[in-house]
Amino acid sequence: MNETVTIRLAKQAMKFSAAHFTIFSASERERLHGHNFRVEVDIEAHMLGNGMCFDYGIYKDTVIALCRELNEWMILPTRSPYLQIEEQGEHVIAVFNGQRIPFLRADVLLLPIENVTLEEFAAHFLTRLTADRDELRQHRIRAIEVRVFSGPGQSAGRRLRVDP
Template identity: 80%
Template sequence: MSAQGGTAMQERVTIRLAKQNMKFSAGHFTIFSASERERLHGHNFTVEVDIEARMLGNGMCFDYGLYKDRVVALCRELNEWTILPTRSPYLRIEEDGDHVYAHFDGQRIPFLRGDVLLLPIENATLEEFAGWFLQRLCEDREALRAHAIDAIEVRVLSGPGQSAGRRVRLG
């Protein structure tokens, strides 16, 4: 196929990864301001990934099983934790032996260390979880180039009808 001017067009494809095992269960609370937050609660989150890539021949773009496995592994990292953000301007984290304390608006909220996952995010929100997955999926830039990947979008859902997505264009 050729475009105007005789130069060859390279076909692009979008692969959607939305497997049943791309999920995690976690406790969290969203921080709205310096004095307002949700109560601690949990969700069964699901993760979907769209990968835009160039066709590489042989009727395919790349072995996207590699990315399915990576998303499942990342979900396992978050599964069955209470997630606390370490970059919030309104939350201070204190670690003391077997305990973690979240300091918020004059409150000292205790957690068992073994129940808490401290994530380098600003808030425990769908938007930030999507960004965390996206950042982790984009760590191996060499592999992304080798697979001719142009863009990745990650969407995290906390239930039917409620999700947030983050997208990055590569190259």
Template identity: 50%
Template structure:
């Protein structure tokens, strides 16, 4: 039975192997049209999808949403400021002697120590970082705790502190140095130096509840034992 090209009765649909190679593309489209009448088929329906088409198909986020994310405005970061507190009343007078080795130390003497502090914080929408009067009060209190005392290091490998009958004895090398207990303040440091005092005061400052909840990004605290002689200890937030 002779059949016009591309036209077959429904019960005699040809197989691809029965079609000459040169007419395979034409008949493949014709077979697709026969299986789905009324739906136009194009050559692109038979080619494999491109890499970009696969990416769009597999993406869990619709394309319109991805574009919206790209155009979303970025919230600017809050500006930071550095506030430095340096007041004459931030000082303490104390006696000490620096230890240089297991057998060498300074003679007992004293200094008028000075304290200063710088704080980095975010500036709020009201133009304020925080009420730094609180910082002044805390620093003054920390200075008062050390004022008019002989300072002794509790963590020195070369000195031991002994308490007996209202007296405190500093045991160093072959010396047993006596003090009235009311005049001595042992501190959890290795040596009474401005380096150690700066680190101690910074640690105590950070523990104060008055500063809890403040958005402080960095603190630098300095201690001076004389004009032009400072040691600084610093802390920085990891946020």
């Protein structure tokens, strides 16, 4: 059977709250603020012929776990060309445009992303969900799209098509 189906995962637990600032250029950034982010995942897969495609609970649980990893942190990007990160004992110092912005180390999550944006969060989730390509092929998954929302009507999505 070659029929495909799209499974949408959008559970109440697929959310996280985080503080951040977005960097626009070498000299301009947002003020520190936070959002209650929500995550949805669409998975396109081949039907198995028994009325289902695969046990998508595996991916639901993974997304919920990833949300928990990001929940209640001040998130700083480690790959920004405009932001330097210094660690000094109990503090993390974000250096931007000559300003030193101190945070308690216990409150900061350093992520390997270029900027703290919806686009980068979507890419972060997508990378983590698609790390095991053999598992994706085993589940006959053709594509995965992750969409991250910062509020109603505002989201970004990233999609990966899985090679057969």
